[in-house]
Amino acid sequence: MVSGQSRLDRQRYLRSLSRLDQHPVRSLSMQNATILLTGSSGQVGFELQRSLSVLGRIEAPDRKTFDLGCPDSLRAILDQIRPDIIVNPAAYTAVDKAETDIATAIAVNTTAPAVLAEWAAEHDALLVHFSTDYVFDGGKTGCYVEHDSCNPLSVYGRSKLGGEAAISASGCRQLIFRTSWVYGAHGNNFLKTMLRLMRERDELRVVADQFGAPTSAALLADVTAQILGHYLREGRPELFPYGLYHLAASGETSWHGYAHTINRLCKIHAYILQCMPDSIIPIPSSAYPLPAPRPSNSRLDTSKLRTTFGLQLPHWELGVTQVIALLTNR
Ligand SMILES: NC(=O)C1=CN([C@@H]2O[C@H](COP(=O)(O)OP(=O)(O)OC[C@H]3O[C@@H](n4cnc5c(N)ncnc54)[C@H](OP(=O)(O)O)[C@@H]3O)[C@@H](O)[C@H]2O)C=CC1
Ligand SMILES: Cc1cn([C@H]2C[C@H](O)[C@@H](COP(=O)(O)OP(=O)(O)O[C@H]3O[C@@H](C)C(=O)[C@@H](O)[C@H]3O)O2)c(=O)[nH]c1=O
Numbered sequence: 001m002v003s004g005q006s007r008l009d010r011q012r013y014l015r016s017l018s019r020l021d022q023h024p025v026r027s028l029s030m031q032n033a034t035i036l037l038t039g040s041s042g043q044v045g046f047e048l049q050r051s052l053s054v055l056g057r058i059e060a061p062d063r064k065t066f067d068l069g070c071p072d073s074l075r076a077i078l079d080q081i082r083p084d085i086i087v088n089p090a091a092y093t094a095v096d097k098a099e100t101d102i103a104t105a106i107a108v109n110t111t112a113p114a115v116l117a118e119w120a121a122e123h124d125a126l127l128v129h130f131s132t133d134y135v136f137d138g139g140k141t142g143c144y145v146e147h148d149s150c151n152p153l154s155v156y157g158r159s160k161l162g163g164e165a166a167i168s169a170s171g172c173r174q175l176i177f178r179t180s181w182v183y184g185a186h187g188n189n190f191l192k193t194m195l196r197l198m199r200e201r202d203e204l205r206v207v208a209d210q211f212g213a214p215t216s217a218a219l220l221a222d223v224t225a226q227i228l229g230h231y232l233r234e235g236r237p238e239l240f241p242y243g244l245y246h247l248a249a250s251g252e253t254s255w256h257g258y259a260h261t262i263n264r265l266c267k268i269h270a271y272i273l274q275c276m277p278d279s280i281i282p283i284p285s286s287a288y289p290l291p292a293p294r295p296s297n298s299r300l301d302t303s304k305l306r307t308t309f310g311l312q313l314p315h316w317e318l319g320v321t322q323v324i325a326l327l328t329n330r
């Protein structure tokens, strides 16, 4: 039986073939690829600058030059750089602030990706985009697969879903990686907040009823580079398995479990000499009210990505161990 999703994938595939008839396929290889990278000052963008550097020439304009908050200004820069691949980790990621700064969140997370996708469709470029577990409401039992229906609980989630939808509707060559709970040595994240709070406070209270997989920016960047390597080596880009993929580290935990592991690893590294073994208190989400509700289930099923590209996704604790070792100079 052909599922609704497979039918949609097939329709998109046929649409992309008909566009390829109109525009002859550009010859592309690792030697001559130009990659436009957005958000290079962010967690994922920082790591992508490293991992993509072996694949081609990277153009990484800062936000003054390439401001996703002003989507109308983007075409001129795209016409100038003429990228073969656009990699877009830039986003409005302040989940609570987005609840009141709605117009900016939508400009950056929905309208700008739509412009990038239109340009990519017109120029046979590939758009690589990142999205989030927060497109789901968390009500599912078990892991979310790519074609599960979305129902974001927050403005951030809605604006990111809008970006996905616009890219999908453009029919451009596209890879959308939905991921979760990103952290890295560079940039701001929950792991770094915990390290700071563990030094400042005697007691931490962390929600224990939201589940997902902390995913390192380095893992996202490495997997993206692996997959782009396939794309650049593929002699017939019309055969490449474009689409939406869940991409997260394996295993799962709660934010409380994550904080507990950070604390344990810090003890191993003797980073915080006065550790707080019993002072990370599990609390329900209701005891930690925030402007934007978070989904209670952020678990992403990554089978599609692993089987399509033949990749393994390491356990989340491995990346956390590495980042803590980096941050504590061990
Ligand atoms: N962080 C997370 O936990 C998760 C993130 N994601 C998604 O992964 C992707 C990467 O996230 P992450 O690296 O953590 O994000 P960060 O918040 O670390 O970085 C965001 C980047 O976007 C840039 N940016 C923000 N606004 C604009 C703008 N108006 N014009 C140009 N650039 C802008 C920032 O620039 P500047 O430094 O100048 O502000 C920064 O470089 C995003 O798509 C995000 O939605 C998905 C799941 C979880
Ligand atoms: C700092 C802190 C947070 N929390 C809770 C609040 C929240 O439910 C959870 C995570 O908090 P944060 O605000 O750090 O995380 P948040 O900004 O919600 O992280 C999200 O960012 C966006 C960009 C994504 O796409 C998501 O995948 C996810 O990573 O932990 C505590 O319970 N105790 C604390 O001391």
Ligand SMILES: [Mg+2]
Pocket (backbone or CB within 6 Å): 093, 094, 095
């Ligand atoms: Mg946050």
